[in-house]
Amino acid sequence: MSAKHFINDPTHLVQTALLSIPHTNPSVSCDLANKIIYLRPNGSSSSQVSLVSGGGSGHEPSFASFVGRGLLSGAVAGTIFASPSAEQVRRCILHRVDKEKGVLVIVMNYTGDVLNFGMAVEKARAQGVEVDMVVVGDDTGVGRAQGGKVGRRGIAGTVLVQKIAGALAARGASLKEVSATAQLTADNIVSIGSSLSHVHVPGRSIAEAGDNELKESEVEIGMGIHNEDGSERKTTELPGLVKIMLSSCLDTSDKDRNFLDISRNDEVVLLVNNLGGVSVLELGGITNEVVEQLAKDWKIKPVRILSGTFMTSLNGLGFSISLLKIKNTGLGSGGSMLELLDAPAEASGWSAAVSTETWKNRSSSTIKHEESEDDEISSSNLELDSSRAASALTTALNRLITAEPDITNYDTIVGDGDCGIGLKRGAEAILKMLERSKKTDDALVFLQNIIQVVETTMDGTSGAIYAIFLNALAHGLRQNSPSSPQPINAGIWAKALESSLQALSKYTPAQPGDRTLMDALVPFVKALSKEESIEAAAKAAEEGAQGTKGMKASLGRTVYVGGEGWQGVPDPGAHGLAELLLGLRDGLKE
Structure with missing residues (x-):
């Protein structure tokens, strides 16, 4: 691998790369604080479904350089190889793209991306925005056995989904039509990559080449x-x-x-993608080899061939092959996959050039955002006793804080040791909020105050799961809010919790038996729905958490980090949640 870079500061590198994009396409702007590239409003154009995508930096031109008319409406960038935060994505959906006809989020199948983009989707839905999300997993390098519940990773085939969906949105299709076509495209793509070496991330220390580094004659498939x-x-x-x-x-x-079954009778699109470090000359030779073998060995002659740099791994010395099986979209004239793929796109990362008219109408790429972007907290007709609720929650949070040493100890054995600290940090922040915030008797407002704290203080996978669940819970309360004020009861909480559990399942495959916090959460929700008793529900959560002892993990970091002694300890996330719920039970008794 090459460890030499012109820019060695990763933060400076990402920021300056984003700032360069409006220089090459005057129709887009950069919100640098949130690392968002978005399409500038055009007063002469009618509203359309907006497409939002993104992921870690290092995959350029995906995704920021695909923002432009006929493709993406907004792209959100994380640090190098790391998902952007849910807050960044939320701001993009709610404040940077047109929401009038709805928003489609397209994301690759990586846990951080799915959770953080999913959290933002639920947050936007809770605000009344119509949003759909399509997750692309096209990598055949990960088989069924290895992928398990997580499934295939998303790689370069994702750009074909974005291009087809973007062209359809530009033609005025509905969110339902754009989302269905994007999903149909994603379901009919297979991809695989290979490389001659791993890459070096700017700013990281240079480790000596060990057994993991590829030998001179080796290729990694x-x-x-x-x-x-x-x-x-x-x-x-x-x-x-x-x-x-x-x-x-x-x-x-x-x-x-x-x-995916592809035969010689199918229409197929071939994408040969440069992972960043292959010369244009060599990529041409690779493309020719792929085309010839498809014809000779598989009797497949692609109806479209795209060869170039679409989704990279920094300067990865490798390439990927993607095959899209053309399917009937059912949209009639002008709506076939091929027509949509061929449609012009005014994005600097795509092959179509920016038009003369756009250059004439260019203006400053720097736009100041001085307006307040804090979302108003919605109210409901669900009443609660704010003093009792705050007291019960305080008892629960203090019990969770007390349990932190045990949670940390368990997570040191089976994970990376940060679960307890993360839960404690969130609990302490909520306690401070309860002390300082204005008292409210509105259950939805009370919950949204908690959500704001969770989103800003709890990070990592567990933070994302809690935030998605709580946002979905807020949506559930809104849906169950009566037309006139009335006290909230266990039945309403149970209905809202059931819907939020269903929403959470869209973003994580975890279920009871996978040794995750779901082993405590699911029994709690089911028991509350059945018996409408916090006593019974908390007991079910405790039993679920204790039941994770000796349970082999099938999801999460424990799968590959856990050391000796894991059989004798519960899952730390499940244990922490159970302690919180037991504390809530105790607090409501007082």
Whole structure:
């Protein structure tokens, strides 16, 4: 790998790269504080469904340089190879793109991206915005056995989903039509990548090459776009490599990797993507090899061939192959996948050039955002006793803080040791909010005050899960709010909790039995729905958490971090949640 860079400060690198984009496309602007590139409003154009995407930096031109007319409306960037925060995405959806006809979020299947974008989607829905989300997982380098519940990773095939959906949105289609077409496209793509070496991230220390580094003659097949190891290493020349890669995508006898049946009678789009470090000359040779093998070995002649740099892994010395099976969208004239793929897009990262008219109408790419962007907290007709609620929650939070040493100890054994500290940090912040905030007898306002604290103080996967669940709970309360004021009861809480549990399932495959906090949360919700008793629900959560002892994890960091002794301790996330719920029970008794 090469560890030499012209810009070695990763923060400065990401920021200046984002600032460069409006220089090359005057139709977009940069919100640098939130690392958002978004389409500038055009008074002469009618409203359309907005497309939002994004992910970690390091994949350019995806996603920021795909913002432009006919493609994305907004893109949100994280730091290098790290998901942007839910707050960044929320601001993009609510404040940077047109929401009138709805918003479609397209995200690659990585846990951080799915959770943080999903949290923002639920937050936007709670504000009354019509939002759909499509998750793309096209990588055949991850088979069924390895992918398990998480599924395939999203790689370069994602750009085909974005292009087709963006063109359809530009033609005035509804959110339902754009979302369905994007999902249809995502369901009919298979991709795989390979690389001659891993990449070096600017700003990181340079470790000596160890056993993990590829040898001079080796190629890694199935390598991810975040430097992840591939599925196998081979010593082979380009023809042999392409043969293996195409077989991974097309061999119907490989039951572990055959995700899509493509025959010689199907119309197919081929995308050969540069992972960043392959010369244009060499990529041409690679593309020719792929095209020839498709025709010779598989009798497939692509109806469209795209070759270039679309989704990179910094300067990765590799390439990926994506195959899209053309399907009937059912949209009639002008709405076929091929027509939408061929439609012009005015984005600097796509092949279409920016028009002369746009250059003539260009203006300053720097726009000041002086208006208040804090969302108003919505009210409801659900009343609660604010003093009793605050007292009960205080008891629960203090019990959670007291349990922090045990949670940290458990997480040191089975994880990376930060679960207890994260929960304690969130609990202490909510306690401060309860002391300082204005008292309210509105259950929805009370909950939204808590959500604001959780979103800003709790990070990581557990923080995202709590925030998604609570945002969905707020949406559930809004849906169950009566036409006139009335006290909230256990039945209303149970209905709202059931809907929020359902919403959470869209963003994580975790279920009871996977050794996660779901082992405590699901029993709590089910018991509350059945018996409308906090006593019974808290007991069910406690039993669920204790039941994780000896349970083998199938999701989360415990799968590959857990050390000796995990059989004797409960899942730290489940235990922490159970302690909170037990404290809530005790507080309501007082």
